Amino acid sequence: MNTVNVSRRTLLTSTGGAIGLASIGAFGALSPAAKALASTTKDAAKPLPAYASWKNTDSLIIHSANTMETKRSAFGSGVITPLDRLFVRNNIAPPSEDIVANPDVWELKIEGVKNPTTLTVADLKTMGMASVAMVLQCSGNGRAYFPEKPSGTQWTVGAAGCVVFTGIPVKTLLEQVGGMVESAQYMTGTGGEPIPEGLDPNTIQVERSVPLEGIEDALLAWEINGEPIPLAHGGPLRMVVPGYTGVNNVKYIKRLAFTEEQSPANIQQSGYRLAPMGEKGAPAHQSVWKMPVKSWITYPAGEAEQTVKAGKVQVQGLAMGGTSEVTGVEVSLDGGKNWQKAEFIGPDLGPYAWRQFVLSTELKAGEYSITSRATNKAGDVQPENRLENNRGYLNNSWADHALTITVA
Structure with a gap:
């Protein structure tokens, strides 16, 4: 208390x-x-x-x-959180600001579908559009109240906001590429953060897999609150999975794949797992999704x-x-x-x-x-x-x- x-x-x-x-x-x-x-x-x-x-x-x-x-005092009097007050959480340093200078040229690889392809944001904008109002919340919001003081940012209530994302529904995109492969069990998004040379990408890469049920209202979004998504919030393109915690809403998405297995990246295999106190996260533990x-x-x-x-x-x-x-x-x-x-x-x-x-x-x-x-x-x-x-x-x-x- x-x-x-x-x-x-x-x-x-x-x-x-x-x-x-x-x-x-x-x-x-x-x-x-x-x-x-x-x-x-x-x-x-x-x-x-x-x-x-x-x-x-x-x-x-x-x-x-x-x-x-x-801050608690800064949520404002409306339902929607103003962008200049919205929390920021990056697992690793974001890419260069250059990538949002001309967001329409950003490319997305689409794999695990009948007709694999690469599309630009400009291409996606011609295929369909929808908006969703949703809570965007870090998985660790409320961590400061744990008496054991778990490692990580000591968020109270402010790692959350309510925003409106606009983009193409993933279901609409799937129709354009012939649907997913029959073996698919997960939707996997790969972030576009730069990986330092010489490092195994799986040790640092932001790549998250969510169950296929997350596709129902998922978007590939290029706008937030009616404006192009800024770099701080994942522009020029972000995977948006309403109802799922922030880490599953992959920023700067450069690859969308429909996979049989969850991503091999550490952030999926051991990170964001509900491991008991005193244990390290592992695939056997429940993943932090909804x-x-x-x-x-x-x-x-x-x-x-x-x-x-x-x-x-x-x-x-x-x-x-x-x-x-x-x-x-x-x-x-x-x-x-x-x-x-x-x-x-x-x-x-x-x-x-x-x-x-x-x-x-x-x-x-x-x-x-x-x-x-x-x-x-x-x-x-x-x-x-x-x-x-x-x-x-x-x-x-x-x-x-x-x-x-x-x-x-």
Whole structure:
């Protein structure tokens, strides 16, 4: 559980919307998340790398040149996350900025189909187009709440955003190339990051395989939020698999293959596996593919200088259903002992997008442990406890995401 002690000031600053999502988490002094918050000022002062120089530094926690987290206070009042505030996560350094200068000439090899071919982005744009609103979330979002401190970036809630991707449906592309080979069991995307000379590509290459069921709503996308995908988010072309964690949405995709086996790359064979504590990831462990149902509170969860004043309070948050649309969310003001139904607000952008929610309540002076619990159409309910694993993946525990608020 995370703690914020809020002194007297105004309840709500000017958010300009029904749901301001105004807050960055402030956490207990001894928790992993507390350290993340304590370093926010220092991290925000870090310079942005050239490929992300257009980002809004006031909205981000800069963990490193390849890892940037959206602050709780920066999700905004709309469902869609502005690109200049959207988190960044790269497993290795991105390619040269030159590749997005003329995105239409980027080439994609298509293999494991009846008619293998190479197509440019310009070619793909003539074959079909669709858009999908979806949550893009790093597999390790929520890692900071694991008491064992797994290795990796100590994300709290900000390694996530809701965006709209536009491109050609993979199913449409398959029709153009005669369909996949009969032996195919996986859709495998290979990223275009440069591999240093002399290294075995499998040791570093970003290449991910997902089960064929992921094809249903998958895209090869060239736009995000209505503009060409920038290098920071995988342009000029990205494999998009709605409902699956970020690593499976391969950036700078240069090869799309329909394969009988999963990729031999380390990032597939041993990386992103749900290995037990103390064990290294291996093919025998479940791969990190689909996102689970999840939610978190975004207000009140303010910085130290913000306040929660006794009286009417709009408890706000975000909820997602993973691969099944989110259908309900409850809020608890007492650490999960009692729950109240929250209301969805704002537009419903489809099963893969998140929903804003609000609970209008009266808070007297005192201490409250506030958390949320979402349910999706498949009947999955956000659990109390995290799924323990060695790298801190897929944390959707409502208990971990609870915030202790002092109301004055």
